[in-house]
Amino acid sequence: MTKGAVLILGGRSDIGLAIAHAFAAAGHPVMLAARGPETLEADRADLALRHGVTVTLHAFDALDTASHAAFVDALPSLPAIAVCAVGAMGVQAKDEHDPAAAIAVMRANFEGPATILAILADRFEARGRGTLVGISSVAGERGRATNYIYGAAKAGFTAYLSGLRNRLAKQNVHVLTVLPGFVATRMTAGMDLPARLTATPAAVGAAVLHAVERKRNVIYVKPVWRLVMAVIKAIPEPVFKKLKL
Amino acid sequence: MILSGWGRTTPQACRVSRPRSEAELAARVAEGGLIARGAGRAYGDAAQSAANTVDMGGVNRMIRFDADSGQLVAEAGVWLADVIATFLPRGWFPAVTPGTRFVTLGGAVAADVHGKNHHREGSFGAFVDWIDLMGPDGTVRRLTPGDDLFRWTLGGMGLTGVILRVALRLRRVETGWIAQRTVVAPDLAAAMAAFEGNADALYSVAWIDCLAQGAALGRSLVMLGEHASVAALPGVRREHPFTVPARPRRALPFDAPGFALNPLTVRAFNEVYWQLGKRKAGPALVPWDAYFYPLDAIGNWNRIYGRRGFVQFQCALPLASSADALHELLKVVSASGQGSFLAVLKRFGPQAAPFAFPMEGYTLALDFPLHGQTSALLDRLDRIVVAAGGRFYLAKDARMSRETLWQADPRAAAFVELRDRLGLRAAFASTQSERLGL
Numbered sequence: 001m002t003k004g005a006v007l008i009l010g011g012r013s014d015i016g017l018a019i020a021h022a023f024a025a026a027g028h029p030v031m032l033a034a035r036g037p038e039t040l041e042a043d044r045a046d047l048a049l050r051h052g053v054t055v056t057l058h059a060f061d062a063l064d065t066a067s068h069a070a071f072v073d074a075l076p077s078l079p080a081i082a083v084c085a086v087g088a089m090g091v092q093a094k095d096e097h098d099p100a101a102a103i104a105v106m107r108a109n110f111e112g113p114a115t116i117l118a119i120l121a122d123r124f125e126a127r128g129r130g131t132l133v134g135i136s137s138v139a140g141e142r143g144r145a146t147n148y149i150y151g152a153a154k155a156g157f158t159a160y161l162s163g164l165r166n167r168l169a170k171q172n173v174h175v176l177t178v179l180p181g182f183v184a185t186r187m188t189a190g191m192d193l194p195a196r197l198t199a200t201p202a203a204v205g206a207a208v209l210h211a212v213e214r215k216r217n218v219i220y221v222k223p224v225w226r227l228v229m230a231v232i233k234a235i236p237e238p239v240f241k242k243l244k245l
Numbered sequence: 246m247i248l249s250g251w252g253r254t255t256p257q258a259c260r261v262s263r264p265r266s267e268a269e270l271a272a273r274v275a276e277g278g279l280i281a282r283g284a285g286r287a288y289g290d291a292a293q294s295a296a297n298t299v300d301m302g303g304v305n306r307m308i309r310f311d312a313d314s315g316q317l318v319a320e321a322g323v324w325l326a327d328v329i330a331t332f333l334p335r336g337w338f339p340a341v342t343p344g345t346r347f348v349t350l351g352g353a354v355a356a357d358v359h360g361k362n363h364h365r366e367g368s369f370g371a372f373v374d375w376i377d378l379m380g381p382d383g384t385v386r387r388l389t390p391g392d393d394l395f396r397w398t399l400g401g402m403g404l405t406g407v408i409l410r411v412a413l414r415l416r417r418v419e420t421g422w423i424a425q426r427t428v429v430a431p432d433l434a435a436a437m438a439a440f441e442g443n444a445d446a447l448y449s450v451a452w453i454d455c456l457a458q459g460a461a462l463g464r465s466l467v468m469l470g471e472h473a474s475v476a477a478l479p480g481v482r483r484e485h486p487f488t489v490p491a492r493p494r495r496a497l498p499f500d501a502p503g504f505a506l507n508p509l510t511v512r513a514f515n516e517v518y519w520q521l522g523k524r525k526a527g528p529a530l531v532p533w534d535a536y537f538y539p540l541d542a543i544g545n546w547n548r549i550y551g552r553r554g555f556v557q558f559q560c561a562l563p564l565a566s567s568a569d570a571l572h573e574l575l576k577v578v579s580a581s582g583q584g585s586f587l588a589v590l591k592r593f594g595p596q597a598a599p600f601a602f603p604m605e606g607y608t609l610a611l612d613f614p615l616h617g618q619t620s621a622l623l624d625r626l627d628r629i630v631v632a633a634g635g636r637f638y639l640a641k642d643a644r645m646s647r648e649t650l651w652q653a654d655p656r657a658a659a660f661v662e663l664r665d666r667l668g669l670r671a672a673f674a675s676t677q678s679e680r681l682g683l
Contacts, residue, residue: 045308046306049309049331050331051331
């Protein structure tokens, strides 16, 4: 039985690669898309060798939104599943005073991902099936002083995914929103993350595969995050604004 | 962050980095005092350095596989478990495997790990075609068995450079099953006779009751094994010969209290294990995971020894003095009552690499929970081994004194001389190498 191909946008990221491994292990061919894809050759060979599936590399620049339609046209085939793991953390303390840097964070986390998913959504809708996966963030659930630029962009992406899901629910196109919580990756290296709240990239990969197979809508990778965010969202604003989080 | 070995007796605050590229790694090497850490399965302090520990866990891609020769080229952080998961379904198995599959290829080379087939085929290094090794100046050299530095890297405990890539020959197998034959040996002499009489068995290893005394001293269950052929499987298994029943994975969620393992419980365990084992004498078909990795099914089994952890004692003894030395070691252990239930006896073939642990003769491995009396007991055991001309396994060591090592292993001088000559001593060091003066 051959399974449908999975396209990983942001295929260089730790989370993107871990999701690629999870789907490849389940027998899905993989298309890894990133800037400078030739530097992903070692990862391509590793995926293909370990899992015995076809793995291809594709040049993709999330910020160059004008190129997105041509990017999709150039893929060897329209994938069954597309995962958007594109994102950039930025440096809040610096970016909040630097409009250009803040715009770059907003574009990488919202504009770019939304644009490529919009194009894929139309293609999937026309075909009459497909799965779109967006890796968003718990940071988008409530803005905090320490990462509100990133959080605001992710909030936009989460709302976008929610709307997309609403629009496509009757068209046999499924949309999954993933809120990973803390993940031990290159992006968070050096940050002091609490172990109980921190997932490995492999755990994110397994959770995404599972959620796609079960057609889940919104998942937290570690269930404890559902509770944590419920508490954070319930704090009244007069109190919340004085907290250091 | 706090690092420790698998025995959990050597906690130490270490600066840990996780380089993503050779350039980043070279920058770390330039800082000096570096040790590479793989899966952290060495029992003591071999893979920790307070100043400069490099976690190789992220360097774990497979590069290529040649299905004609069975040669796998992979980065050093790839686990043996990954190799098995990937290649057993295609009919290949590691040619040499230690008692856990949760080790990295780099760690397996650095410790030159041995398996149950050492008496016939040698240790891990015997199946390595080449390695890529980063030296003290950050340059990477491809080394083959003809190179001096290749041979010193086997068993060199990461002190000759950072192993980046390994070319490893796998073994063709027809099934995922082992045809096992258990020989019941009522005493030490019978156990050794079983090894000598079955030297042609591919795999051999004995569980030894290290608490048995008197006439039963050294009673053992000698387990011989061969890779089973498809024809040897029952009909229903032949269609999927690499599929074995899934074993439930258990984990110890917390540290056992210190009193859980005491001379009484261990003695009771050994007695039950012996009685059950005797009934299993003769042939049996065993899944690969249960045969090679009985403890891998229990995640964090090291927690059974409680918060203080445990120490491993593994020695190699020359053939000529093996019988007497084993007798003496077992007498001391059984009289102390400090026995372990993971006592293992095994016949070794000859030493291959210049600083590798195995030597033609026997190896005995024991583990002890760490408490007040353990240290004196281990010192006594050390002295017996040194007097018999034996030596110790650095991958298991957590507490040996510098004097003991240098008495037991005159090869240390040549190893240190090599490290000095090639400028390796400042660049590569572990807490263990500092303790032992390597």
